[in-house]
Amino acid sequence: MTNESRPSSGQTNSTDIETQPTRRDVLAKTTLGMGCAGACALAYPFLDSLNGTRGEDLGGDDTVDVDISTLHPGQQIVVTWRGWPVFVQRRTSDMLASLQAPGVTQRLRDPESKIMQQPRDATNWHRSITPEIGVLVGICTHLGCVPNFNAPNAADHAGNYACPCHGSQFDVAGRAYKEAPAPYNLPVPPVTMLSETKLKIGVSKGDPGFDIANIQQI
Amino acid sequence: MTDRPDSASNWLEARLPIISAFRREYVDFAMPRNLNYLWNFGAFATVAMALLIVSGVFLAINYTPTVAAAFSSIETIDRQVASGWLIRAIHMGGVSMLFAALYVHLARGLYYGSYKAPRELLWLTGLGLLLMVMTAAFAGYILPWGQMSYWGATVVINALNAVPLIGRPLASLLLGGDGLGDVALHRIYVLHFVTAFSILGVIGLHLAALHVTGSNNPAGVEPRKADDTVPFHPYYTSKDGLGLCLFLAVYAVLIFFLPGWLTLADNYVQANPLITPRDITPEWYFAPFYAILRAVPSKLGGLVLAVGSIGVLFAVPWLDRSPVRSARYRPLLRLALPVLFLSFILLGFAGMRRPTPEWLWLSRAAMVYWYVFFLVLLPILPKIEKTKPLPESLWEAGR
Numbered sequence: 001m002t003n004e005s006r007p008s009s010g011q012t013n014s015t016d017i018e019t020q021p022t023r024r025d026v027l028a029k030t031t032l033g034m035g036c037a038g039a040c041a042l043a044y045p046f047l048d049s050l051n052g053t054r055g056e057d058l059g060g061d062d063t064v065d066v067d068i069s070t071l072h073p074g075q076q077i078v079v080t081w082r083g084w085p086v087f088v089q090r091r092t093s094d095m096l097a098s099l100q101a102p103g104v105t106q107r108l109r110d111p112e113s114k115i116m117q118q119p120r121d122a123t124n125w126h127r128s129i130t131p132e133i134g135v136l137v138g139i140c141t142h143l144g145c146v147p148n149f150n151a152p153n154a155a156d157h158a159g160n161y162a163c164p165c166h167g168s169q170f171d172v173a174g175r176a177y178k179e180a181p182a183p184y185n186l187p188v189p190p191v192t193m194l195s196e197t198k199l200k201i202g203v204s205k206g207d208p209g210f211d212i213a214n215i216q217q218i
Numbered sequence: 219m220t221d222r223p224d225s226a227s228n229w230l231e232a233r234l235p236i237i238s239a240f241r242r243e244y245v246d247f248a249m250p251r252n253l254n255y256l257w258n259f260g261a262f263a264t265v266a267m268a269l270l271i272v273s274g275v276f277l278a279i280n281y282t283p284t285v286a287a288a289f290s291s292i293e294t295i296d297r298q299v300a301s302g303w304l305i306r307a308i309h310m311g312g313v314s315m316l317f318a319a320l321y322v323h324l325a326r327g328l329y330y331g332s333y334k335a336p337r338e339l340l341w342l343t344g345l346g347l348l349l350m351v352m353t354a355a356f357a358g359y360i361l362p363w364g365q366m367s368y369w370g371a372t373v374v375i376n377a378l379n380a381v382p383l384i385g386r387p388l389a390s391l392l393l394g395g396d397g398l399g400d401v402a403l404h405r406i407y408v409l410h411f412v413t414a415f416s417i418l419g420v421i422g423l424h425l426a427a428l429h430v431t432g433s434n435n436p437a438g439v440e441p442r443k444a445d446d447t448v449p450f451h452p453y454y455t456s457k458d459g460l461g462l463c464l465f466l467a468v469y470a471v472l473i474f475f476l477p478g479w480l481t482l483a484d485n486y487v488q489a490n491p492l493i494t495p496r497d498i499t500p501e502w503y504f505a506p507f508y509a510i511l512r513a514v515p516s517k518l519g520g521l522v523l524a525v526g527s528i529g530v531l532f533a534v535p536w537l538d539r540s541p542v543r544s545a546r547y548r549p550l551l552r553l554a555l556p557v558l559f560l561s562f563i564l565l566g567f568a569g570m571r572r573p574t575p576e577w578l579w580l581s582r583a584a585m586v587y588w589y590v591f592f593l594v595l596l597p598i599l600p601k602i603e604k605t606k607p608l609p610e611s612l613w614e615a616g617r
Binding site: 031044045046048049050051052053 | 272273276279280294298299300301302304305308459
């Protein structure tokens with residue numbers, strides 16, 4: 001510590017006039033230090049408890065099966081997975097063509113899906129396992145609102161997503177447009193196709209090690 | 219700290235003199251020089267209460283006061299919330315540590331006559347605190363919605379109903395009409411923490427009263443000369459500090475090595491209104507009063523005597539007219555008091571045993587002594603007792 005010496009404050013009837021730190025000073029400071037360490041140790045469990053249950057699930061099934069037999073091309077349905085809205089869409093050939101249209105990549109922030117916002121088996125131009133079926137977590141990467149799906153129509157064959165909160169724009173593969181605030185593409189959850197008309201959200205056969213918690217931003 | 223007029227402490231001092239008040243009341247405060255370790259228990263109770271409040275707030279963050287979810291939210295705290303098991307153990311262990319400290323604190327007050335003039339208000343606020351702590355403990359015990367919670371609450375609420383005239387309206391106010399259900403549980407939850415925070419306020423009153431009169435001491439003689447007292451710091455900060463280390467060590471052993479002592483196994487079974495557990499045992503700190511309730515073969519009589527056993531304590535400053543405070547100089551009281559403490563402990567043991575005839579008769583004997591002590595011995599002793607000469611100063615008195 002320091003070599004500076006002074007009678008410790010608070011001792012009213014101290015007759016201590018020694019100029020070197022006394023054994024009592026050492027004891028007092030050690031006691032204070034130990035007390036502080038104890039208080040910190042006591043504070044730890046209380047602060048730790050604010051972490052809550054740490055998303056721990058007790059072996060419960062964390063997957064959702066979705067039947068897409070009644071989903072027509074150009075439509076999407078919204079299912080809930082982990083409390084999040086998940087968009088499941090069946091794409092028309094026009095929608096698929098719009099994803100690869102010339103010049104579109106210049107308008108997108110991450111056209112190649114280089115930033116990890118999807119499992120490896122969806123790191124492709126259509127950001128899904130099969131081009132016709134798209135699955136996206138419907139949470140805007142700007143500030144978390146749920147983007148609206150503008151289904152393809154006579155005027156716009158491509159369709160898109162528009163976030164009502166701050167005007168972020170995504171194409172039907174969930175890729176963010178540069179002119180809007182959202183910094184990343186919409187997340188793609190882990191998906192396994194069970195059959196032509198059935199898929200499972202929550203596990204990825206093509207990327208078994210994928211954990212949605214590890215992506216850039218949800 | 220410094221004398222510079224522009225220092226931060228002077229700025230604060232001119233606006234809110236908390237530093238000088240703290241120095242006056244907790245650093246330079248004159249304490250009798252002869253306090254023994256029994257004077258640590260007030261500090262113990264304060265620390266236990268502080269830990270209860272803190273752990274209670276953090277439990278409340280994860281607790282759900284509904285019949286459907288209360289039990290499972292407690293299980294979630296114990297099993298899933300990070301460090302939740304430790305916070306709950308601190309809370310449950312804190313109750314036992316608080317009651318243990320309070321009972322010793324109370325017994326010390328009786329033994330050394332700390333209730334006598336001019337400390338009657340200190341005594342009364344202290345007893346008020348005891349009742350509030352009991353209310354909070356009872357309400358808190360219901361919250362986990364286990365079998366013991368449910369049936370303990372049922373028994374107490376039916377006891378309340380048995381009180382003539384005011385019993386039923388009071389129970390109705392507490393339960394909101396229907397029996398023990400969602401509405402009642404929610405109210406009991408609110409009662410639990412409102413009482414807990416009110417206790418903090420009354421502790422403030424208790425301490426304010428203490429700092430007006432100053433502490434009593436084992437000799438029961440007021441300090442007269444300067445060398446009868448020592449400053450609070452460092453003499454009693456270090457003495458309290460050492461005691462607190464031991465207190466916290468016992469507390470830690472309870473939490474980490476004896477968690478099974480904190481509550482009864484039956485309370486890890488969810489409340490079931492169709493089955494009463496085979497053994498209804500109260501928590502140890504309520505056992506003496508439970509023993510009285512059970513020992514009296516009359517519903518209202520048992521209730522009156524159980525509540526009255528605390529009620530008589532309120533009258534103690536006026537029941538005991540002896541001018542001598544400390545039992546150290548009162549030979550007869552010095553014999554009668556240990557028997558009183560023994561009967562309290564005996565009642566405690568009786569309350570936790572099955573009500574066999576032997577235990578029932580022991581409870582009755584202990585209960586009779588309890589009342590005889592306060593209503594007969596305490597008023598009569600000063601008339602027949604030849605007290606020993608009091609010391610001239612605390613310097614002479616020793617510890």
